[in-house]
Amino acid sequence: MIGFAGWMPGVGTVAGPSRGKVQCSASREDVVIVGAGVSGLAAAKLISEGRSDLSMTILEKSDDVGGRIRSDVVDGYILDRGFQVFIEGYPQQGELLDYEQLDLKPFLPGALVYCEGAHHLVSDPLRRIQDTPESLVSPVGTFMDKARVALLRTKIANLPLDSILQRDEYTTAEYLRREGFTSSMIDRFFTPFYQGIFLAPLEEQSSRMFEYVFRMFLSAPASLPSKGIGAVTQHVAGPLRDKIQLNTGVKSISMNESGGGTVETEDGQRIEAKVIVVAADPPAASALFGDRIESSKPRGCANLYFSSDQPPPISKPILFLNGEGRSAGVVGNTCFPSSVSANYAPVGKTLVSTTVIGDDVHRSDAELERLVKSHMSEWWGSDYVNQWTHLRTYKIPYSQPAQNVPFSASKGVEVGRGVFVCGDHRSTPTVNGAISSGIQVAKDTLKYLSD
Structure with missing residues (x-):
């Protein structure tokens, strides 16, 4: 999720009880959520809103919520844990987040590309028409490359959003060549811009994710919450703080054939739950569930x-x-x-x-x-x-997670009866993907408990 697509690690310390060691305690909860990153918090918030009568505990191994979406304050500076931007156009973020409260501050569209000893502007002429002359004369690609960007913009903007992640698929490098872009445009703009998002060469990236992210950049600004990217998870955690145990790692999970199971923490707690949700990246999830969670090169x-x-x-x-x-x-x-x-x-x-x-x-x-x-x-x-x-x-x-060809943005969230997993690796590797996965798990949890 880190990368400036918005993944890709809250300011200060979240108020949430970090309970002392309990050697042989046993308790019962309706729902236990392992991991207080954005996906786990999304699931917790929507489950709580859907059924306020349910008991819930959220277990977080670290000293704060947020997972990969966190910020620290150092000598008065806000440092996001991995450079990330907040892409306002992602569709499911709005179901969970109050943009006005986040006080979003936008970047200018486009970028300044360093080549030939200077920074040269590549901009979106439809959103910054005043930048068009400077962008057209920059040595980042040819005039025809810039015309092709405009054509690509029109093409992707007119695609139904739901269809983009099911379209014919290539590597992003091959896709851009098929669209007619020169090596100069690919090497000088698309490669550094999208490697900053995907954290991998374009030869190791699905064109489906390229088109999806390209579409999101067209629909709304990329921005930063005024108090750091960690404000996103702090915002969601607010009403859940009395349910969060910080500094509480999970040692094992045992599943019951009848549904749910038992969570054992590293400090000796045993919590029996009707529903268990593991909101963690694949290495952490596979440590608990083994080969039920597919591995991918991080x-x-x-x-x-x-x-x-x-x-x-x-x-x-x-x-x-x-x-x-x-x-x-x-x-x-x-x-x-x-x-x-x-x-x-x-x-x-x-x-x-x-x-x-x-x-x-x-x-x-x-x-x-x-x-x-x-x-x-x-x-x-x-x-x-x-x-x-x-x-x-x-x-x-x-x-x-990696998004090599072939790439699927729809992976299962059910591990066992009443046991679910969520995170950006179950959807798209974005903040929106993590939230989308959490929303799906919340819906499945509420349905399971109502059956």
């Missing part, structure tokens, strides 16, 4: 944050892409989140976010910091970059 990334006492060289709320490829440096994309929302940095300061994908993620923290600053010095000048202060590095080995 996609990871590293996100390095820096602070600056100086304003950004370009103050637009826009994404900056590496249009020269990995051989030119380790950074795939960068932005200044404090240019999108002033809350991301103290007054008079600037927050810098840089994202690294691929094999470079496995380098040491010290080497990554050195390589990132060296790369960014080519873009912004060494005088500016040398005064950056490193704030934190996040290495996220499982940022999102």
Whole structure:
């Protein structure tokens, strides 16, 4: 889910009781949810709203809710755990989230691509007509490439949304070639932009997900909640806080043939439940359910944050892409989140976010910091970059599931009778996909308990 499609890790600490160790306690609940990421929280919220009489416990191994959608506050800066943007057009987010309360701050459409020694604009002429002249003369692709983008825009905008994830499928690289785009356009724009979303080469990415995400970018802005991406999960967790146990890992789950089962926690609790929901990524879910959960190669990334006492060289709320490829440096994309929302940095300061994908993620923290600053010095000048202060590095080995060809966005959520699993790996690897999966599990849970 991490990646700037919106996955892809709340500010502060959630109020939710973290209970002390219980060696041999036994209790009964109607519903136990394992994992307080966005999918588990979505399921919990909708189950609670559908049946307020049900007892429920939400078990979260870490010290806060959010899973991969979390933010930290460090020296007054808001650091999202892995650079993510909130794509407002995703259809099922609106069923769960109050956009007004999130106070969304939009990015400008398009991006500034670094190539040939400068940043060049690629923009959406229908949403930013004033940017059209600059975008047309940029060396990112040919004039015909830009005409083909407009044609592709029209084509995908007219597709029924429900049909996109069932269309004929290719790798995204092959799809773009079939659409007539030149290598220059693919290498300089589509590759860095969509690798920032999918965290993998376009040869390892389904064209179905490309079209789906492309459609979402057409329908509404990409933005950041004014107080960090973690505000999304904090928002959903609000009315559920008295049901959440933090710092409570799950050791095992045993399923009953008649339905439901028993959850045993790492601190010795045994909880019998009519319904068990595991809201976790495939490695964690398969540790509990074995081969009932299919495995996939995870996609990871590293996100390095820096602070600056100086304003950004370009103050637009826009994404900056590496249009020269990995051989030119380790950074795939960068932005200044404090240019999108002033809350991301103290007054008079600037927050810098840089994202690294691929094999470079496995380098040491010290080497990554050195390589990132060296790369960014080519873009912004060494005088500016040398005064950056490193704030934190996040290495996220499982940022999102793979979406290789063939790709299906509709995977089963039932593991056993009264036992369900949800997460972005059951749908699309997006915030919307995680929420959609949680919504489906909530519906199935309420139906199961009513039968």
